[in-house]
Amino acid sequence: MKSKIKSLVLLLVAVVLITGCTMKENVNMKISSNKDVKASIIIAMDDEMIDAMISMKKSGSLNPDESEKKTYTDEERWKYLESDDSALEVPDDFTTKRYEKDGFKGYVAEKNLGSIDSL
Numbered sequence: 001m002k003s004k005i006k007s008l009v010l011l012l013v014a015v016v017l018i019t020g021c022t023m024k025e026n027v028n029m030k031i032s033s034n035k036d037v038k039a040s041i042i043i044a045m046d047d048e049m050i051d052a053m054i055s056m057k058k059s060g061s062l063n064p065d066e067s068e069k070k071t072y073t074d075e076e077r078w079k080y081l082e083s084d085d086s087a088l089e090v091p092d093d094f095t096t097k098r099y100e101k102d103g104f105k106g107y108v109a110e111k112n113l114g115s116i117d118s119l
Contacts, residue, residue, distance in 0.1 A: 038113065042106065044088070050105060078098075090107055
């Protein structure tokens with residue numbers, strides 16, 4: 001599992017450096033007046049990055065030929081994100097919902113962590 005994660009990280013770094021694609025990660029912690037802590041994580045990629053990852057997966061290469069690079073539909077992008085476990089890793093035990101804003105697609109993962117006193 002660790003080698004899979006390392007491979008994915010290297011792949012994402014290569015894609016970002018080569019194509020200028022962007023990824024969005026945002027972590028928020030909200031503490032309510034009754035001391036409950038709620039964590040919220042946004043994990044998303046722009047359409048260009050998703051397209052590049054789909055092309056790389058289909059070609060099996062880090063540098064797919066120009067003929068293999070294409071623009072995919074939103075439906076194809078969501079299908080890839082939902083079916084490929086390595087696309088976006090969501091933490092265990094978090095509830096998730098789709099995130100789509102400003103050209104980014106991904107997930108919002110949320111979890112109530114309980115009282116801050118017990119953390």
